[in-house]
Amino acid sequence: MSAAPRADCIADSAGGLTFDLDAPEGADASGHWSAALVLLRRGGDAVENADDEVRLPLTPNGDGRLRAVLPSTVPLPEGRWDAYVDAGEADPRRLLPGLADLRSLVDRRPGPSTSPLAVRIPYATKHGNLSLRSWQRAPHAEAGDLGLDAKGVTVHGTLHRVEDPAEWLAGAVAEARCRRDPELVCAVPLETEGHGFSFTIAHQELCERWEGGPDAWDLWLRRTDGSGEARVARLLDDVAEKKQIFVYPAQPVDAPYAPAQAGPYYTADNDLAIRVDERPPVS
Secondary structure, three states, X not given: OOXXXXXXXXXXXXXXXXXXXOOOOOOXXXXXXXXXXXEEEOOOOOOXXXXXXXXXXXXXXXXXXXXXXXXXXXXXXXXXXXXXXXXXXXOOEEXXXXXXXXXXXXXXXXXXXXXXXXXXXXXXXXXXXXXXXXXXXXXXXXXXXXXXXXXXXXEEEEEEOOOOHHHHHHOEEEEEEEOOOOOOEEEEEOEEEOOEEEEEEXXXXXXXXXXXXOEEEXXXXXXXXXXXXXXXXXXXXXXXXXXXXXXXXXXXXXXXXXXXEEEEEEOOOOEEEEEEEEOOOOO
């Protein structure tokens, strides 16, 4: 069997992706033939659910190669999508990553719109294959700089995909929601300017309710009239998995239950959360 094909990828600032790859062996990139780049949602079942498969026609790009385009307007539900090429063989073949031009994703600034924000970031899996990480958020609260000190975490960010961000934020609060017990919620006021916001979560308040073991608190913005909410996440760049890239030190906290530590982290979905856990003993 010939080597697995590689796909080069170019991202645009709207959330679209363009894939270029060499024609599979035996195919003529200048002729008329049926081939597709296939995206399969990991953990899904394309037989039972048509939304778990997206087929993108491969057509000649004029440079002796084949091209497939994934526009930002084509829905791609949140999750991880594995990339294959289907050239009429018995089974589609897994694609390998080639050159990736993701410069347009760095410091991306979405335009005004109320449609879901589409974010797709290609990446190489641990097995060296090509996959995509996809998000669709409306509204979306983009996390920016984090301020850390012994007392707590200050989050700066921007709100997107609502008709009037300033009006939306004026009637909203920030919340830290305990994953262990959904009834535990720490709500704090927002400071706002235009579509920008900031808020501070005090470590001590989270630790007052801590009962040992790891606790995760997910960060949200919520309209006080119940008309909407937005998960705080960092999506508008070219980093598909931030958990191991953006690492923040935990701060010691004197909790009623036991000595604790608390600090922010990004989840596997690039959502922002705060972890409370036991403080390691001093060696």
